[in-house]
Amino acid sequence: MTKVLEDAIEKVRQLPEDRQAYVAEVLEQIAAAGSDVFTVPEEHRAAVLEGLEQAERGEFVSDDEMAALWKKCGL
Template identity: 45%
Template sequence: MTKLFEQAIETVRGLPAEQQDALARLVMQFAAVDQPALELSAEEAASFDESLAQAERGEFATEEQIRAIWAKHGL
């Protein structure tokens, strides 16, 4: 294990169990270990398709909209 990965593990140990489990799932998915393929619901797939269509039409969020989203999340 690399030193950086060891640092990451130490950092995660200080997080609540729910966050630790979420991060563990992400690492395992990234490593493709013992995780089923992600399946989108019909609603998620439709939303994704609409997002792709918007991008193809050149419809992107304005800087003002992006700033509002960042502000909403304290960024």
């Protein structure tokens, strides 16, 4: 295992259980793909595209809202 992966796993250990479950789900999907190209699930792709469209329209959250999100995520 690479050092960067070990460091990332240590950070994940500090997250709340529901976030750890999400990380595990994503890692399982990547591992299941083996050395094939990882395909982003359509619902994730749709969410990213929606966010990009919002950014293009100048729709951003405030610094306070971002700080609250990071705190909620344990970051």
